[in-house]
């Protein structure tokens with residue numbers, strides 16, 4: 157059966173096929189020659205004039221690995237998922253089945269019965285179940301290579317540091333943490349343990365966002381001027397952790413506003429050097445005794461590019477972004493949903509002398525599977541993730557400046573990050 161070849165691998169596959177084809181001719185010739193030799197004389201092991209198999213088929217050579225989906229379960233990267241809340245049950249575990257390189261092998265939960273039920277559903281053995289106190293024993297579970305942290309925001313730092321000490325690579329949900337100090341601790345702990353750290357910015361692995369990045373880098377929009385975006389939703393339960401400052405680190409801004417902020421940064425490939433912001437926290441709504449209900453930001457970038465974005469916990473779901481260049485604009489609407497992202501772009505066609513709008517159709521990919529596959533490949537191939545800890549730290553630094561501006565009513569300057577915040581762009585295979 158022909159191996160499945162991922163997009164972009166065709167030329168490599170042709171080269172390999174050519175080599176295999178050539179060697180199989182030699183090997184076939186060798187078998188014929190040996191058979192003839194056996195008819196005429198008795199077999200003599202190690203005889204000098206025996207036809208030798210080509211180097212390609214030498215028994216000491218490892219079988220050539222074809223990059224592509226790991227059909228063999230044992231080749232997939234083992235994930236321990238920490239926290240069995242809405243995101244884990246609704247998106248992350250189901251996405252394991254759509255991933256090419258990942259498999260769930262352990263669960264960490266405070267609720268043993270729930271963990272058992274979920275484990276049975278995903279074929280995870282009892283020996284792969286942990287709680288928050290036995291979490292560190294993951295160090296002894298060699299089937300776990302990656303820990304995916306899906307806990308309330310302020311718990312990300314502790315579980316990243318402990319996970320790194322257990323010698324595991326860490327994939328951590330957004331927002332990375334609730335303070336820059338915690339982000340720095342997480343990066344330092346992963347560096348000290350020589351494990352990788354990636355922040356789960358799923359949009360950066362989503363096909364329309366990838367296409368938009370390519371359009372912008374290719375100059376299709378011309379010089380970028382403005383970015384406008386909103387990520388809003390209605391938050392119901394006043395008692396859930398998202399409304400508690402100590403667990404969430406803020407309200408709508410770090411939870412949903414961070415998508416707008418992160419998109420402005422990765423689309424422009426530039427860092428803001430100043431923000432001006434306001435937040436609104438109604439006094440008479442029990443949902444917002446500790447955190448803001450809405451946040452409005454103007455972020456200025458050194459090139460003159462400006463990002464204006466809003467987030468809200470008290471408005472009907474609205475999730476769009478539009479990036480405007482001198483030559484064209486492009487928008488995603490919805491931009492930050494799990495499914496059904498749509499793109500439009502528009503430019504003035506000089507030949508037709510009219511504005512032309514396009515709505516390209518791309519194949520939808522599960523964003524969580526794409527993000528997890530990227531990290532699994534980084535682990536397998538020892539590569540720097542596209543969205544490492546430094547990417548989350550930079551969003552946190554800007555979020556701190558946003559809150560400072562909202563408190564003081566003044567624009568707040570932001571020093572550039574100490575180095576690049578993103579690793580290489582994700583490849584076609586992950």
Ligand code: NAD
Nearest residue numbers: 239240241242243244306307308309329330331356358397
């Ligand atoms: P959730 O409330 O549904 O689940 C949180 C889990 O943490 C639950 O299993 C809960 O039992 C556990 N937990 C442990 N200690 C807790 C404590 N002290 N208080 C409350 N819960 C505790 O939350 P969620 O929506 O699954 O969010 C989890 C993380 O994932 C958050 O960091 C959030 O920002 C992130 N998230 C990301 C996306 C995305 O699209 N990437 C979407 C939703 C949530």
